[in-house]
Amino acid sequence: MKNIFFSRAGIIIVGAIIGVFAALLQYFGNPPNMGICVACFERDIAGALGLHRADVVQYLRPEIMGFVLGAFLMAAFAGEFRPRGGSSPLIRFFLGLFAMIGALVFLGCPWRALLRLAGGDGNAILGLLGLTMGIFVGILFLKKGFNLGRSHSQAKGSGWIMPALMLVLFSLLTFQVSFAPGGPIFFSVKGPGSMHAPLLISTLAGLLIGALAQRSRFCTMGAIRDVMLTRDFHLLGGVLALLVFAFATNFILGQFKPGFDGQPIAHTNHLWNFLGMSLAGLAFALAGGCPGRQLFLSGEGDADAGIFVLGMITGAAVSHNFAIASSGKGVAAFGPIAVIFGIVFCLIVGFTMIEKEA
Amino acid sequence: MEHMTAIDARGLSCPIPVARTKQAMEKNPSDEITVLVDSNVAKENVTRLATSKKYSVDVQAVSNDEYKLVLKPSK
Numbered sequence: 001m002k003n004i005f006f007s008r009a010g011i012i013i014v015g016a017i018i019g020v021f022a023a024l025l026q027y028f029g030n031p032p033n034m035g036i037c038v039a040c041f042e043r044d045i046a047g048a049l050g051l052h053r054a055d056v057v058q059y060l061r062p063e064i065m066g067f068v069l070g071a072f073l074m075a076a077f078a079g080e081f082r083p084r085g086g087s088s089p090l091i092r093f094f095l096g097l098f099a100m101i102g103a104l105v106f107l108g109c110p111w112r113a114l115l116r117l118a119g120g121d122g123n124a125i126l127g128l129l130g131l132t133m134g135i136f137v138g139i140l141f142l143k144k145g146f147n148l149g150r151s152h153s154q155a156k157g158s159g160w161i162m163p164a165l166m167l168v169l170f171s172l173l174t175f176q177v178s179f180a181p182g183g184p185i186f187f188s189v190k191g192p193g194s195m196h197a198p199l200l201i202s203t204l205a206g207l208l209i210g211a212l213a214q215r216s217r218f219c220t221m222g223a224i225r226d227v228m229l230t231r232d233f234h235l236l237g238g239v240l241a242l243l244v245f246a247f248a249t250n251f252i253l254g255q256f257k258p259g260f261d262g263q264p265i266a267h268t269n270h271l272w273n274f275l276g277m278s279l280a281g282l283a284f285a286l287a288g289g290c291p292g293r294q295l296f297l298s299g300e301g302d303a304d305a306g307i308f309v310l311g312m313i314t315g316a317a318v319s320h321n322f323a324i325a326s327s328g329k330g331v332a333a334f335g336p337i338a339v340i341f342g343i344v345f346c347l348i349v350g351f352t353m354i355e356k357e358a
Numbered sequence: 359m360e361h362m363t364a365i366d367a368r369g370l371s372c373p374i375p376v377a378r379t380k381q382a383m384e385k386n387p388s389d390e391i392t393v394l395v396d397s398n399v400a401k402e403n404v405t406r407l408a409t410s411k412k413y414s415v416d417v418q419a420v421s422n423d424e425y426k427l428v429l430k431p432s433k
Contacts, residue, residue, distance in 0.1 A: 006402055080398055082423060087371065142377050150369030153423075217399055222372070229373060230380055230407055288371045304371075 005216035008237055014216040015241030021205045022115050022242070023249035025063070028197035032255070032264035033119040035246070036063055036209070037112035038291035039103035039280075040265075042309070043316035043325075044193050045169065050184035051313070052320035056191025060173040062199060064295065065166040066206015071214035071299030072163040073207075078215065083159030085303030088148040091349055092287055092304050096311025097318065098342035099283035099291065104316065104325040105276030105335045106130070107266055109291045110220035110284070113277065114239065116266060118246035120258035123266050123273055130274035134281020135224050141286065141350040142229065148286070148353060151304055159301025162309070173199070192265055214296045221281065221290035267330045272339065276326075279342045286349060361389045367404075368396040368424065375400040376407050379429070383411055391429040394420070401425050 004010050022035030034040055040057075047058030075081040103109045106127045108116060113131060116124035171177075172185055179185070188194040196202065212218070216238065223235035250256040260268050267273070284290050287308050289297060294312075297305035319325035324338040363382045367375035375395055382391050391413075395401050401417065408415045408429045416428040 082397070084369075087369070142373065143381075147370055147374045151371065152369060217372075217402070225373060230376060230410075232376075232406065232410065234406060288373070302371075 005212070008234065011216050011218065011234060011238035012241045014212045014218050015238030016245040017212060018209055018218070019118070019242040019245030019247075020249050021209065022111075023118070023246045023253065023255060025197045025202065025205055026250075026255060027253050028201050029195055030197050030202070031192040031195045033116045033121055034108070034112055034192065034265060035115055037108050037115070038064070038067075038295065039100055039109035039312065039316070040107075040112060040192070042100070042291070042313050043104060043320070046313045046316040047193060047320070048185050048187065050186055051317035053186075054320040054325070055186070055193075056188050057193040057320070058186040058188045059193045059196055060169055060185065061196070062170065062173060062203040063206040063209075065170045065173075066203050066208075067210040067213070067292065067295040068162055068166045068299040069170075070207035070210020071296040072210075074211035074214040075300035080214070081159060081301050083154040083156055083301040083303065084151045085154050085158060085307075086149075087151040087304045088353070089304055089307045091148060091353075092308045093311035093314075094345060095283045095287045095349070096294070096308035097315035098345055099280045099287070100312040100315030101319050101324055101338050101342050102276045102279030102283065103291070104319040105331060105339055106273050106280070107326050109280070111290070111292055114220065114243050115246055116263070118243055118256075119250050119263075120256050121263040121266055122258070122260040123263060123268055123270070126270045126273040127277040130277030131221070131281040132224055133274070134278040134283070135221060135285045136228060137278075138282050138285025138350070139225060139229050141354065145355045146286070146350055146353050147355060148288075148304075151302070154303060158303050161303070162298040162306040170203075210296060210299060213292065214300060217293075218296075219290050219293040221284040222293065224281075225285055265328055267326055267328060269326075269331045272326070272331045272336060275339050275343075276335070279339050279346065282343065282346045286346060361386060363389045363391045365391065365393045367400060368394050370400075372399055372403055376403045379404050379407055383413075383431075388431055390431070393427040393429065394424065395427065396424045401427065404429075
Protein backbone atom coordinates (compact mmCIF):
# COMPACT_ATOMS: atom_id res chain seq x y z
CA MET A 1 0.00 0.00 0.00
CA LYS A 2 1.39 3.36 -1.02
CA ASN A 3 1.89 5.77 1.82
CA ILE A 4 0.43 9.15 0.93
CA PHE A 5 1.88 10.60 4.13
CA PHE A 6 5.39 9.91 2.89
CA SER A 7 5.12 13.26 1.09
CA ARG A 8 5.89 16.65 2.59
CA ALA A 9 2.27 17.70 2.08
CA GLY A 10 1.12 14.64 3.98
CA ILE A 11 3.05 15.35 7.16
CA ILE A 12 2.11 19.03 7.06
CA ILE A 13 -1.58 18.18 6.78
CA VAL A 14 -1.30 15.80 9.73
CA GLY A 15 0.46 18.45 11.84
CA ALA A 16 -2.20 20.99 10.92
CA ILE A 17 -5.03 18.62 11.85
CA ILE A 18 -3.40 17.90 15.23
CA GLY A 19 -2.95 21.63 15.87
CA VAL A 20 -6.56 22.50 15.05
CA PHE A 21 -7.98 19.59 17.06
CA ALA A 22 -5.77 20.35 20.07
CA ALA A 23 -6.98 23.94 20.19
CA LEU A 24 -10.58 22.79 19.66
CA LEU A 25 -10.29 20.28 22.50
CA GLN A 26 -9.34 23.18 24.76
CA TYR A 27 -12.37 25.08 23.49
CA PHE A 28 -14.58 22.08 24.28
CA GLY A 29 -13.27 21.74 27.82
CA ASN A 30 -9.74 20.36 28.04
CA PRO A 31 -7.40 22.39 30.31
CA PRO A 32 -5.90 25.59 28.86
CA ASN A 33 -2.90 25.11 26.55
CA MET A 34 -3.41 21.38 27.15
CA GLY A 35 -5.65 20.29 24.29
CA ILE A 36 -3.34 17.33 23.98
CA CYS A 37 -0.47 16.64 26.35
CA VAL A 38 0.75 13.07 26.34
CA ALA A 39 2.72 13.44 29.57
CA CYS A 40 -0.06 15.30 31.42
CA PHE A 41 -2.74 12.90 30.23
CA GLU A 42 -0.75 9.82 31.20
CA ARG A 43 -0.21 11.50 34.56
CA ASP A 44 -3.98 12.00 34.87
CA ILE A 45 -4.49 8.31 34.08
CA ALA A 46 -1.96 7.36 36.78
CA GLY A 47 -3.96 9.52 39.18
CA ALA A 48 -7.32 8.08 38.19
CA LEU A 49 -5.97 4.61 38.93
CA GLY A 50 -4.76 5.78 42.33
CA LEU A 51 -1.08 5.37 41.52
CA HIS A 52 -0.70 8.88 42.85
CA ARG A 53 -3.14 10.85 44.98
CA ALA A 54 -2.79 14.40 43.70
CA ASP A 55 -6.52 15.02 43.57
CA VAL A 56 -6.40 17.80 40.97
CA VAL A 57 -4.89 15.64 38.22
CA GLN A 58 -6.97 12.48 38.05
CA TYR A 59 -8.91 11.51 34.94
CA LEU A 60 -8.90 8.62 32.49
CA ARG A 61 -8.01 10.62 29.38
CA PRO A 62 -9.64 9.05 26.32
CA GLU A 63 -7.25 10.87 23.98
CA ILE A 64 -4.44 8.55 25.11
CA MET A 65 -6.58 5.46 24.50
CA GLY A 66 -7.59 6.87 21.12
CA PHE A 67 -3.95 7.39 20.16
CA VAL A 68 -3.04 3.74 20.80
CA LEU A 69 -6.23 2.26 19.39
CA GLY A 70 -6.26 4.54 16.34
CA ALA A 71 -2.67 3.59 15.59
CA PHE A 72 -3.52 -0.08 16.17
CA LEU A 73 -6.46 -0.04 13.75
CA MET A 74 -4.57 1.90 11.10
CA ALA A 75 -1.49 -0.32 11.40
CA ALA A 76 -3.66 -3.43 11.06
CA PHE A 77 -5.41 -1.92 8.04
CA ALA A 78 -2.12 -0.90 6.40
CA GLY A 79 -0.41 -4.23 7.09
CA GLU A 80 2.04 -2.61 9.49
CA PHE A 81 0.93 -4.29 12.70
CA ARG A 82 4.10 -6.11 13.66
CA PRO A 83 4.56 -7.38 17.22
CA ARG A 84 8.18 -6.90 18.19
CA GLY A 85 10.31 -6.20 21.22
CA GLY A 86 13.35 -7.14 23.21
CA SER A 87 15.47 -4.03 22.71
CA SER A 88 16.60 -3.23 26.27
CA PRO A 89 13.11 -3.15 27.82
CA LEU A 90 14.24 -2.35 31.37
CA ILE A 91 16.37 0.58 30.22
CA ARG A 92 13.44 1.87 28.17
CA PHE A 93 11.19 1.65 31.24
CA PHE A 94 13.50 3.94 33.18
CA LEU A 95 14.04 6.26 30.22
CA GLY A 96 10.25 6.65 30.20
CA LEU A 97 10.16 7.18 33.94
CA PHE A 98 12.80 9.91 33.87
CA ALA A 99 11.35 11.48 30.73
CA MET A 100 8.11 11.91 32.66
CA ILE A 101 9.92 13.39 35.64
CA GLY A 102 11.58 15.96 33.38
CA ALA A 103 8.33 16.73 31.59
CA LEU A 104 6.45 17.26 34.87
CA VAL A 105 9.11 19.65 36.17
CA PHE A 106 8.45 21.73 33.03
CA LEU A 107 4.73 20.88 33.11
CA GLY A 108 4.26 19.39 29.70
CA CYS A 109 5.59 17.06 27.05
CA PRO A 110 6.89 18.39 23.71
CA TRP A 111 3.31 18.42 22.40
CA ARG A 112 2.17 20.68 25.21
CA ALA A 113 5.31 22.82 24.90
CA LEU A 114 4.17 23.57 21.34
CA LEU A 115 0.57 24.16 22.45
CA ARG A 116 1.72 26.42 25.30
CA LEU A 117 3.68 28.49 22.81
CA ALA A 118 0.68 28.53 20.47
CA GLY A 119 -1.37 29.87 23.37
CA GLY A 120 1.11 32.65 24.08
CA ASP A 121 2.99 31.12 27.02
CA GLY A 122 6.55 32.44 26.73
CA ASN A 123 7.86 29.94 29.27
CA ALA A 124 7.39 27.28 26.59
CA ILE A 125 10.35 28.80 24.75
CA LEU A 126 12.64 27.73 27.61
CA GLY A 127 11.11 24.26 27.48
CA LEU A 128 11.59 23.93 23.74
CA LEU A 129 15.19 25.16 24.01
CA GLY A 130 15.79 22.59 26.74
CA LEU A 131 14.18 19.90 24.60
CA THR A 132 16.51 20.80 21.74
CA MET A 133 19.50 20.73 24.08
CA GLY A 134 18.57 17.26 25.34
CA ILE A 135 18.10 15.95 21.81
CA PHE A 136 21.45 17.48 20.80
CA VAL A 137 23.19 15.50 23.55
CA GLY A 138 21.29 12.39 22.48
CA ILE A 139 22.54 12.85 18.92
CA LEU A 140 26.15 12.99 20.15
CA PHE A 141 25.58 9.50 21.55
CA LEU A 142 23.85 8.31 18.39
CA LYS A 143 26.77 9.50 16.27
CA LYS A 144 29.17 7.56 18.50
CA GLY A 145 27.23 4.38 17.83
CA PHE A 146 24.68 4.39 20.66
CA ASN A 147 21.78 2.02 20.32
CA LEU A 148 19.57 -0.01 22.63
CA GLY A 149 20.05 -3.23 20.66
CA ARG A 150 17.96 -4.98 18.07
CA SER A 151 14.33 -5.85 18.55
CA HIS A 152 12.93 -9.14 17.32
CA SER A 153 9.57 -10.30 16.09
CA GLN A 154 7.29 -11.55 18.81
CA ALA A 155 4.10 -13.56 18.93
CA LYS A 156 0.88 -11.78 17.93
CA GLY A 157 -0.36 -11.62 21.51
CA SER A 158 2.54 -9.42 22.55
CA GLY A 159 1.32 -6.67 20.26
CA TRP A 160 -2.25 -6.89 21.55
CA ILE A 161 -1.37 -6.05 25.14
CA MET A 162 -1.20 -2.25 24.87
CA PRO A 163 -4.37 -1.90 22.73
CA ALA A 164 -6.14 -4.29 25.14
CA LEU A 165 -4.97 -2.26 28.14
CA MET A 166 -6.39 0.86 26.49
CA LEU A 167 -9.71 -0.91 25.89
CA VAL A 168 -9.86 -1.83 29.57
CA LEU A 169 -9.14 1.77 30.59
CA PHE A 170 -11.76 2.96 28.12
CA SER A 171 -14.42 0.72 29.61
CA LEU A 172 -13.49 1.84 33.14
CA LEU A 173 -14.08 5.38 31.89
CA THR A 174 -17.33 4.72 30.03
CA PHE A 175 -18.89 2.79 32.89
CA GLN A 176 -17.34 5.03 35.58
CA VAL A 177 -16.44 1.99 37.64
CA SER A 178 -15.87 2.53 41.36
CA PHE A 179 -13.95 -0.12 43.29
CA ALA A 180 -14.58 1.37 46.74
CA PRO A 181 -16.46 4.35 48.13
CA GLY A 182 -14.53 7.44 47.08
CA GLY A 183 -12.49 5.56 44.48
CA PRO A 184 -10.50 4.29 42.70
CA ILE A 185 -11.30 5.11 39.93
CA PHE A 186 -10.58 8.71 40.99
CA PHE A 187 -11.98 11.60 39.00
CA SER A 188 -10.86 15.12 39.94
CA VAL A 189 -13.65 17.47 40.96
CA LYS A 190 -11.39 20.53 40.76
CA GLY A 191 -8.18 21.49 38.96
CA PRO A 192 -6.99 20.45 35.50
CA GLY A 193 -8.10 16.87 36.02
CA SER A 194 -11.71 18.02 36.26
CA MET A 195 -11.52 19.84 32.93
CA HIS A 196 -12.21 17.75 29.90
CA ALA A 197 -13.96 17.86 26.56
CA PRO A 198 -17.00 15.60 26.07
CA LEU A 199 -16.07 11.91 25.92
CA LEU A 200 -17.19 11.43 22.33
CA ILE A 201 -15.19 14.39 20.99
CA SER A 202 -12.03 13.44 22.90
CA THR A 203 -12.26 9.82 21.81
CA LEU A 204 -12.84 10.58 18.14
CA ALA A 205 -10.05 13.17 18.11
CA GLY A 206 -7.70 10.64 19.73
CA LEU A 207 -8.58 7.90 17.25
CA LEU A 208 -8.18 10.22 14.27
CA ILE A 209 -4.83 11.56 15.43
CA GLY A 210 -3.62 8.06 16.33
CA ALA A 211 -4.47 6.77 12.88
CA LEU A 212 -2.95 9.73 11.02
CA ALA A 213 0.19 9.80 13.15
CA GLN A 214 0.74 6.07 12.66
CA ARG A 215 0.78 6.52 8.88
CA SER A 216 2.77 9.74 8.86
CA ARG A 217 5.29 8.80 11.62
CA PHE A 218 4.59 12.17 13.26
CA CYS A 219 7.13 12.74 16.05
CA THR A 220 8.02 15.98 17.83
CA MET A 221 11.40 14.77 19.08
CA GLY A 222 12.20 13.19 15.73
CA ALA A 223 11.48 16.49 14.00
CA ILE A 224 14.21 18.31 15.89
CA ARG A 225 16.54 15.32 15.82
CA ASP A 226 16.34 14.79 12.06
CA VAL A 227 17.21 18.41 11.37
CA MET A 228 20.32 18.20 13.52
CA LEU A 229 21.32 14.66 12.55
CA THR A 230 20.69 14.53 8.81
CA ARG A 231 19.43 18.02 7.83
CA ASP A 232 16.10 16.35 7.12
CA PHE A 233 13.24 18.84 7.53
CA HIS A 234 10.43 16.38 6.76
CA LEU A 235 9.05 15.83 10.27
CA LEU A 236 9.74 19.44 11.24
CA GLY A 237 7.18 20.48 8.63
CA GLY A 238 4.54 18.61 10.61
CA VAL A 239 5.59 20.10 13.93
CA LEU A 240 5.62 23.66 12.55
CA ALA A 241 2.19 23.07 11.00
CA LEU A 242 0.92 21.96 14.42
CA LEU A 243 2.29 25.14 15.98
CA VAL A 244 0.94 27.50 13.31
CA PHE A 245 -2.51 25.93 13.09
CA ALA A 246 -2.91 25.67 16.86
CA PHE A 247 -1.93 29.34 17.11
CA ALA A 248 -4.39 30.36 14.38
CA THR A 249 -7.22 28.37 15.96
CA ASN A 250 -6.40 29.79 19.40
CA PHE A 251 -6.39 33.27 17.94
CA ILE A 252 -9.79 32.83 16.33
CA LEU A 253 -11.27 31.31 19.50
CA GLY A 254 -9.78 34.02 21.74
CA GLN A 255 -7.47 31.53 23.46
CA PHE A 256 -4.22 33.36 22.64
CA LYS A 257 -2.88 35.27 25.68
CA PRO A 258 0.78 36.25 25.33
CA GLY A 259 3.09 36.62 28.35
CA PHE A 260 5.25 34.82 30.90
CA ASP A 261 3.44 35.45 34.19
CA GLY A 262 0.12 33.93 35.15
CA GLN A 263 0.06 31.40 32.31
CA PRO A 264 -2.25 28.42 32.94
CA ILE A 265 -0.65 25.34 34.54
CA ALA A 266 2.84 26.78 34.12
CA HIS A 267 5.58 28.35 36.22
CA THR A 268 8.26 30.89 35.39
CA ASN A 269 11.39 29.18 36.71
CA HIS A 270 13.45 29.44 33.52
CA LEU A 271 16.33 27.28 34.71
CA TRP A 272 14.20 24.28 35.62
CA ASN A 273 11.86 24.71 32.67
CA PHE A 274 14.98 24.39 30.55
CA LEU A 275 16.65 21.55 32.46
CA GLY A 276 13.43 19.58 32.97
CA MET A 277 12.86 19.46 29.23
CA SER A 278 16.57 18.81 28.59
CA LEU A 279 16.17 15.61 30.57
CA ALA A 280 12.98 14.70 28.72
CA GLY A 281 14.56 15.46 25.34
CA LEU A 282 17.60 13.33 26.07
CA ALA A 283 15.47 10.42 27.27
CA PHE A 284 13.19 10.65 24.20
CA ALA A 285 16.21 10.82 21.88
CA LEU A 286 17.82 7.74 23.44
CA ALA A 287 14.51 5.86 23.30
CA GLY A 288 13.87 6.94 19.69
CA GLY A 289 10.57 8.80 19.99
CA CYS A 290 8.55 11.49 21.71
CA PRO A 291 5.80 10.37 24.10
CA GLY A 292 3.18 10.56 21.35
CA ARG A 293 5.25 8.48 18.98
CA GLN A 294 5.80 5.90 21.73
CA LEU A 295 2.01 5.54 22.05
CA PHE A 296 1.57 5.14 18.28
CA LEU A 297 4.40 2.59 18.13
CA SER A 298 2.89 0.65 21.02
CA GLY A 299 -0.33 0.52 19.01
CA GLU A 300 1.42 -1.03 16.03
CA GLY A 301 2.85 -3.79 18.19
CA ASP A 302 6.13 -2.36 19.47
CA ALA A 303 6.41 -3.85 22.96
CA ASP A 304 9.49 -1.74 23.72
CA ALA A 305 7.47 1.43 23.13
CA GLY A 306 4.76 -0.06 25.35
CA ILE A 307 7.32 -0.50 28.13
CA PHE A 308 8.38 3.13 27.70
CA VAL A 309 4.74 4.23 28.08
CA LEU A 310 4.37 2.19 31.27
CA GLY A 311 7.61 3.74 32.51
CA MET A 312 6.15 7.18 31.88
CA ILE A 313 2.96 6.36 33.79
CA THR A 314 5.07 5.06 36.67
CA GLY A 315 7.21 8.19 36.45
CA ALA A 316 4.08 10.30 36.87
CA ALA A 317 3.20 8.41 40.04
CA VAL A 318 6.75 8.89 41.35
CA SER A 319 6.65 12.60 40.46
CA HIS A 320 3.48 13.30 42.40
CA ASN A 321 4.15 10.96 45.32
CA PHE A 322 7.65 12.31 46.02
CA ALA A 323 7.16 16.08 45.60
CA ILE A 324 8.93 16.20 42.25
CA ALA A 325 6.22 17.47 39.88
CA SER A 326 5.98 21.25 39.57
CA SER A 327 2.73 23.18 39.89
CA GLY A 328 1.55 26.62 38.88
CA LYS A 329 3.16 27.84 42.12
CA GLY A 330 6.61 26.78 40.97
CA VAL A 331 9.14 23.98 41.14
CA ALA A 332 8.59 21.39 43.90
CA ALA A 333 11.09 20.57 46.66
CA PHE A 334 12.59 17.48 45.04
CA GLY A 335 12.13 18.42 41.38
CA PRO A 336 15.67 19.68 40.75
CA ILE A 337 17.45 16.75 42.40
CA ALA A 338 15.25 14.28 40.51
CA VAL A 339 16.10 15.98 37.21
CA ILE A 340 19.81 15.75 38.01
CA PHE A 341 19.38 12.07 38.88
CA GLY A 342 17.62 11.54 35.58
CA ILE A 343 20.30 13.30 33.56
CA VAL A 344 23.00 11.21 35.25
CA PHE A 345 21.00 8.05 34.49
CA CYS A 346 20.62 8.99 30.82
CA LEU A 347 24.31 9.83 30.50
CA ILE A 348 25.30 6.48 31.98
CA VAL A 349 22.92 4.72 29.57
CA GLY A 350 24.36 6.75 26.72
CA PHE A 351 27.98 6.02 27.50
CA THR A 352 27.50 2.33 28.26
CA MET A 353 25.39 1.46 25.21
CA ILE A 354 27.82 2.63 22.56
CA GLU A 355 28.50 -0.14 20.08
CA LYS A 356 31.98 -0.13 18.66
CA GLU A 357 32.20 -0.43 14.89
CA ALA A 358 32.91 -3.92 13.70
CA MET B 359 37.09 1.59 -8.10
CA GLU B 360 33.67 0.54 -6.94
CA HIS B 361 33.30 -0.96 -3.52
CA MET B 362 30.33 -2.10 -1.55
CA THR B 363 29.29 -1.35 1.97
CA ALA B 364 26.73 -3.57 3.63
CA ILE B 365 24.67 -2.45 6.60
CA ASP B 366 22.42 -4.75 8.55
CA ALA B 367 19.89 -2.50 10.25
CA ARG B 368 17.29 -5.17 10.95
CA GLY B 369 15.66 -4.74 14.34
CA LEU B 370 17.23 -1.34 14.88
CA SER B 371 14.70 1.39 15.41
CA CYS B 372 14.76 4.82 13.87
CA PRO B 373 16.99 6.81 13.59
CA ILE B 374 19.80 4.26 13.80
CA PRO B 375 19.37 2.78 10.29
CA VAL B 376 19.51 6.33 8.91
CA ALA B 377 22.48 7.35 11.07
CA ARG B 378 24.48 4.29 10.00
CA THR B 379 23.68 4.78 6.35
CA LYS B 380 24.72 8.42 6.55
CA GLN B 381 28.00 7.49 8.22
CA ALA B 382 28.72 4.95 5.49
CA MET B 383 28.00 7.58 2.83
CA GLU B 384 30.38 10.02 4.44
CA LYS B 385 33.12 7.44 4.92
CA ASN B 386 33.07 6.07 1.40
CA PRO B 387 31.22 8.52 -0.84
CA SER B 388 31.71 6.49 -4.01
CA ASP B 389 30.58 3.16 -2.57
CA GLU B 390 27.43 1.33 -3.39
CA ILE B 391 25.62 0.71 -0.11
CA THR B 392 23.19 -2.06 0.69
CA VAL B 393 20.99 -1.67 3.73
CA LEU B 394 18.93 -4.49 5.19
CA VAL B 395 15.87 -3.24 7.07
CA ASP B 396 12.79 -4.91 8.51
CA SER B 397 10.26 -2.12 8.84
CA ASN B 398 8.47 0.25 6.51
CA VAL B 399 9.58 3.17 8.66
CA ALA B 400 13.27 2.34 8.23
CA LYS B 401 12.70 1.73 4.52
CA GLU B 402 11.05 5.14 4.09
CA ASN B 403 13.63 6.98 6.18
CA VAL B 404 16.67 5.46 4.48
CA THR B 405 15.05 6.08 1.10
CA ARG B 406 14.47 9.73 2.00
CA LEU B 407 18.07 10.15 3.13
CA ALA B 408 19.42 8.48 0.00
CA THR B 409 17.25 10.57 -2.31
CA SER B 410 18.36 13.76 -0.60
CA LYS B 411 21.99 12.68 -0.99
CA LYS B 412 21.39 12.01 -4.72
CA TYR B 413 21.71 8.24 -4.50
CA SER B 414 19.54 6.01 -6.63
CA VAL B 415 17.45 3.64 -4.55
CA ASP B 416 16.44 0.13 -5.51
CA VAL B 417 14.11 -1.57 -3.04
CA GLN B 418 14.10 -5.35 -3.10
CA ALA B 419 11.70 -7.31 -0.94
CA VAL B 420 13.64 -10.11 0.73
CA SER B 421 10.73 -11.62 2.61
CA ASN B 422 7.46 -10.48 4.14
CA ASP B 423 8.79 -7.65 6.27
CA GLU B 424 12.37 -7.50 5.13
CA TYR B 425 13.78 -5.23 2.48
CA LYS B 426 17.17 -4.85 0.88
CA LEU B 427 17.85 -1.29 -0.23
CA VAL B 428 20.57 -0.86 -2.82
CA LEU B 429 21.87 2.69 -2.85
CA LYS B 430 24.07 3.89 -5.70
CA PRO B 431 25.77 7.27 -5.68
CA SER B 432 25.22 9.38 -8.78
CA LYS B 433 28.38 9.86 -10.74
